[in-house]
Amino acid sequence: xxxxxxxxxxxxxxxxxxxxxxxxxxxxxxxxxxxxxxxxxxxxxxxxxxxxxxxxxxxxxxxxxxxxxxxxxxxxxxxxxxxxxxxxxxxxxxxxxxxxxxxxxxxxxxxxxxxxxxxxxxxxxxxxxxxxxxxxxxxxxxxxxxxxxxxxxxxxxxxxxxxxxxxxxxxxxxxxxxxxxxxxxxxxxxxxxxxxxxxxxxxxxxxxxxxxxxxxxxxxxxxxxxxxxxxxxxxxxxxxxxxxxxxxxxxxxxxxxxxxxxxxxxxxxxxxxxxxxxxxxxxxxxxxxxxxxxxxxxxxxxxxxxxxxxxxxxxxxxxxxxxxxxxxxxxxxxxxxxxxxxxxxxxxxxxxxxxxxxxxxxxxxxxxxxxxxxxxxxxxxxxxxxxxxxxxxxxxxxxxxxxxxxxxxxxxxxxxxxxxxxxxxxxxxxxxxxxxxxxxxxxxxxxxxxxxxxxxxxxxxxxxxx
Amino acid sequence: xxxxxxxxxxxxxxxxxxxxxxxxxxxxxxxxxxxxxxxxxxxxxxxxxxxxxxxxxxxxxxxxxxxxxxxxxxxxxxxxxxxxxxxxxxxxxxxxxxxxxxxxxxxxxxxxxxxxxxxxxxxxxxxxxxxxxxxxxxxx
Numbered sequence: 001x002x003x004x005x006x007x008x009x010x011x012x013x014x015x016x017x018x019x020x021x022x023x024x025x026x027x028x029x030x031x032x033x034x035x036x037x038x039x040x041x042x043x044x045x046x047x048x049x050x051x052x053x054x055x056x057x058x059x060x061x062x063x064x065x066x067x068x069x070x071x072x073x074x075x076x077x078x079x080x081x082x083x084x085x086x087x088x089x090x091x092x093x094x095x096x097x098x099x100x101x102x103x104x105x106x107x108x109x110x111x112x113x114x115x116x117x118x119x120x121x122x123x124x125x126x127x128x129x130x131x132x133x134x135x136x137x138x139x140x141x142x143x144x145x146x147x148x149x150x151x152x153x154x155x156x157x158x159x160x161x162x163x164x165x166x167x168x169x170x171x172x173x174x175x176x177x178x179x180x181x182x183x184x185x186x187x188x189x190x191x192x193x194x195x196x197x198x199x200x201x202x203x204x205x206x207x208x209x210x211x212x213x214x215x216x217x218x219x220x221x222x223x224x225x226x227x228x229x230x231x232x233x234x235x236x237x238x239x240x241x242x243x244x245x246x247x248x249x250x251x252x253x254x255x256x257x258x259x260x261x262x263x264x265x266x267x268x269x270x271x272x273x274x275x276x277x278x279x280x281x282x283x284x285x286x287x288x289x290x291x292x293x294x295x296x297x298x299x300x301x302x303x304x305x306x307x308x309x310x311x312x313x314x315x316x317x318x319x320x321x322x323x324x325x326x327x328x329x330x331x332x333x334x335x336x337x338x339x340x341x342x343x344x345x346x347x348x349x350x351x352x353x354x355x356x357x358x359x360x361x362x363x364x365x366x367x368x369x370x371x372x373x374x375x376x377x378x379x380x381x382x383x384x385x386x387x388x389x390x391x392x393x394x395x396x397x398x399x400x401x402x403x404x405x406x407x408x409x410x411x412x413x414x415x416x417x418x419x420x421x422x423x424x425x426x427x428x429x430x431x432x433x434x435x436x437x438x439x440x441x442x443x444x445x446x447x448x449x450x451x452x453x454x455x456x457x458x459x460x461x462x463x464x465x466x
Numbered sequence: 467x468x469x470x471x472x473x474x475x476x477x478x479x480x481x482x483x484x485x486x487x488x489x490x491x492x493x494x495x496x497x498x499x500x501x502x503x504x505x506x507x508x509x510x511x512x513x514x515x516x517x518x519x520x521x522x523x524x525x526x527x528x529x530x531x532x533x534x535x536x537x538x539x540x541x542x543x544x545x546x547x548x549x550x551x552x553x554x555x556x557x558x559x560x561x562x563x564x565x566x567x568x569x570x571x572x573x574x575x576x577x578x579x580x581x582x583x584x585x586x587x588x589x590x591x592x593x594x595x596x597x598x599x600x601x602x603x604x605x606x
Contacts, residue, residue, distance in 0.1 A: 398521065419547070
């Protein structure tokens with residue numbers, strides 16, 4: 001895999017080729033491999049290695065980007081020429097700032113707390129072979145066959161890099177590994193599911209995940225239809241993750257400036273329950289990802305919500321400067337670059353991507369939540385979540401792969417899947433109890449550290465046919 | 467079978483599914499004139515369907531109540547939902563070719579590793595009987 005020293009050489013060659021006022025080069029890529037199985041057998045094994053060099057040049061407020069995955073002299077000359085010719089025909093961007101140097105990239109005191117990011121590169125994960133993935137799949141299939149189920153899913157592994165170099169001397173580099181297992185177990189009229197992702201494959205147990213997925217498929221067989229309505233729900237962490245993930249695009253300075261955030265007019269006010277505290281924290285031990293943003297600014301630990309009160313949003317450098325001049329500047333809390341910007345140029349500005357829900361003082365396990373529930377629904381995961389109302393943050397979606405009726409403190413049976421139409425504001429104001437937060441994986445949102453939640457008056461509006 | 471590029475496996479997916487226009491001449495205005503009471507739904511902005519493609523819900527930005535063959539008041543944020551097979555069995559009129567538009571979306575994601583492709587879905591205004599509207603905002 002490309003290393004920082006090699007990247008530095010490539011950057012030096014690019015810098016010599018460029019006539020621009022400023023040059024920024026981003027490196028990305030690595031190795032990715034995936035083994036996919038269905039009908040209890042492996043049917044796909046793919047692997048690729050690719051490294052991308054993305055060159056941004058600046059001429060007096062005009063900027064553009066071009067990229068290549070070839071590093072010979074002619075290819076680098078061509079990508080520099082492409083970036084420069086594109087930059088020269090852009091309209092000047094009055095919000096464009098000079099590139100950050102390494103001092104600015106470490107962040108200001110207003111940005112958030114300082115941190116030390118842990119290593120996220122694990123040799124054991126980097127060395128996963130197709131045979132090791134196949135061995136994991138074999139164990140999963142063994143569980144399926146023992147329960148007379150059919151299984152499908154993936155076991156993937158990756159070793160990736162992110163790097164940034166610019167003509168003001170900034171250079172930073174991040175490598176990490178990743179392993180992921182996703183399992184669906186199918187019965188005649190039911191299904192179960194589990195998914196896990198970690199930089200360290202030692203944290204992933206395919207056999208244990210398969211057993212849970214299989215149990216859900218078996219126990220939700222012959223689902224009963226019960227009417228839609230408002231129920232107490234117990235949302236497992238994957239279900240919490242996929243639904244709350246839809247609000248984090250709104251914790252963005254640019255979203256406030258564009259007046260497309262549901263937090264417009266709500267920063268500093270209490271919109272969730274006392275028990276909801278949310279951080280963005282790239283250094284959290286259960287998190288993953290790169291500790292700097294698209295311009296190389298260090299990601300800061302930022303308190304987004306404290307005891308139900310929205311405290312602030314995150315900023316790219318240029319967005320922070322725009323906000324300081326805007327009519328909203330006195331209504332949005334601290335304003336400073338927090339290290340959450342996307343690579344420039346872009347239309348979205350920034351977003352927090354290392355979400356961590358703070359633990360509560362009296363966490364409960366899912367089993368304890370079930371035991372204290374007189375009548376409710378246990379939800380394994382949600383599916384096809386989409387936004388219905390952007391300001392009230394009403395979301396729709398379906399339950400999937402293990403939905404159960406709970407009565408008198410016990411799981412009674414599987415039920416046909418529900419459609420939800422629920423406001424996130426309403427949901428996070430009605431959380432009765434939470435579990436200890438865990439690293440969770442879903443399909444609709446990026447991985448986060450979230451708890452299971454027991455929520456009262458959750459709004460199911462329809463029932464489907466299975 | 468479709469593949470996003472040379473380095474992805476082809477998969478079974480439907481990128482170009484269209485509803486044929488009605489064979490008899492029928493404009494949208496004529497369809498409205500022949501309708502006693504309905505909601506004309508426009509500007510779709512939200513879509514969701516279960517994993518077996520039965521229960522669906524679509525949300526729109528704007529709609530118009532149709533009363534006695536005329537557009538009446540505007541309705542905001544209308545939604546419609548139902549079961550796919552029941553929905554298509556309730557179709558009783560499709561406007562003709564002059565009203566047909568090729569819609570689509572540029573970013574339909576499928577597969578693992580994910581493959582994103584553009585889609586094209588053509589349709590003309592159509593009338594469906596007895597469809598549930600408004601569930602998206604029901605008691606939320």
